[in-house]
Amino acid sequence: MQLGMIGLGKMGGNMTERLRRADHEVVGYDHTPGKRDVDSLPDLVSALSAPRIVWVMVPAGEPTKATIEELAELLSPGDVIIEGGNSKYTDDQVHDVLCREKGVGYIDAGVSGGVWGLENGYALMVGGTKEDVAKAQPIFDALKPPAPHDEAGEEMPGAGFVHAGPVGAGHFSKMVHNGIEYALMQAYGEGYELLAAVDLIEDVPGVIASWTQGTVIRSWLLDLLVRALQEDPALDRITGYAEDSGEGRWTVEQAIENAVPMPTIAASLFARFVSRQDDSPTMKAVAALRNQFGGHAVKAVQAQEAEKPA
Template identity: 50%
Template sequence: MKLGMIGLGRMGANMAQRLMQGGHQLVGFDPKPEARKSLEDKGAESADSLAALVAKLSAPRIVWMMVPAGEITDSTLTNLLPLLAAGDIVIDGGNSNYKDTLRRAGTAAEKKIGYVDCGTSGGVWGLAEGYSMMVGGDENTVEQLRPIFETLAPAKDKGWGRVGPVGAGHFTKMIHNGVEYGMMQAYAEGFSILQHKKEFGLDLHQVAEIWRTGSVVRSWLLDLTADALGKNPSMAGIAPYVVDSGEGRWTVAEAIDLNVPAPIITQSLIERLRSRDSESFTDKLLSAMRNEFGGHEIKKE
């Protein structure tokens, strides 16, 4: 059976390649001709439209969407569902908000089309290392897809699993990313303290390498941190500006809704927002207040 893949960006293309290496037949669609050509060069078929993609698949069709969360996922699904039939299955492997996933699954269910949400982690390393996949959906539907998940995972029995009904996959991935925010912030703050202790002349890359083995703080994230420090010890040329893709915000909002205290994740999100405020009105006003009540000096621009 051929699998349809929508979205051949870097991660989608890598997932497609891993599936092909595992013996799966694949047809891919992407609006960019160069992305389709790249897939063809790897030995897969491509389609220049959603209709052409569906036409190349045999029933029951399985279509994996690997497109950005939000409006693009909605518009893709709106155009895709009329082309499918009862018994077909759609997998959303992007970082969708689980509430959107529940809504989309309801729309698919009206047409008796299966909907599975797969929270996917692994980034650019997934092709070689395998992907961590948190899967939500009907138990029987997920079982049909087992060969696909087993191929994409680090091992058939490791790194993936059905975590609950539809929506649970994206919910779990959302919390995963919130935890990631906190871990990244802790590492960054720790290495910043080390870097500021100038009299010791610490080699941050060396410290990271030491921590990687035997230490309680060792992790893959630390491996990547060590790699970054090895390439650029002073972080030269990198602006102190950290973006967020939404999952941290959703995690904090969910924590508030559930009355669960999550100060570390929340503060790590705030720090990302703060990194973008190069003209902080907050800090300017704080300086002015100190001057008003205590006559403290104001640093001029």
């Protein structure tokens, strides 16, 4: 099958390679000349046979919006755009209206798998019409992980791919997925910190590695933490600054809008905000209050600076 891929970075580039290994023809475009097969979006569209399928894998927000607006003018009725970045689901609904006015189909695809997707496959959550999804199904089948089998050797349906609903459902599902991811990473991080804080535990990386088999908390994220600790046992080579890419915030916003209690995911999001503060104003206020009502000692800035290693 033929596909146009726009955006050949870490995700788009690896997805392109996985599709080519599955004998699909991919025409790639990227702003970086050395990566691309064609020099412009018009060239990309011209290189594809109708009905065309074009996958957009560029940063969410204005880059995605501008790309889809240009594609909608270039493509023909019956063609399909797949938007696979980390866009907000409400943006998809706006893009869908724009595309439908031109007779172009639109699918939003939440994609999970990171840099490991090339070898392991990508989990795909898509939104769109049944007709549009069916047109792109061979592409989704090549990208998703191999299906697991039950005890009788029968392939188990559903694993790694879902048509979640109409346009917006794919990115909404990925948004919730990433919110859960925030909470899982926070829990593993807190467990690591407690293990490292006590003298009783002599092999922190070993304890965490022991959890990867036979326990109820084993997961791919835990495997990745083990890998990180093998490379840097005390995590001395990195800082504790953690960004958020938007999905965690959007998940909490939707929880509020729909009156769904989500204390764990919300706390993990706020913990990332705390990670960006060298000297938390909140904790300054807490220290000052403890001093005011209880006479508890506070550490002066000068003393704190003097204790820092040279």
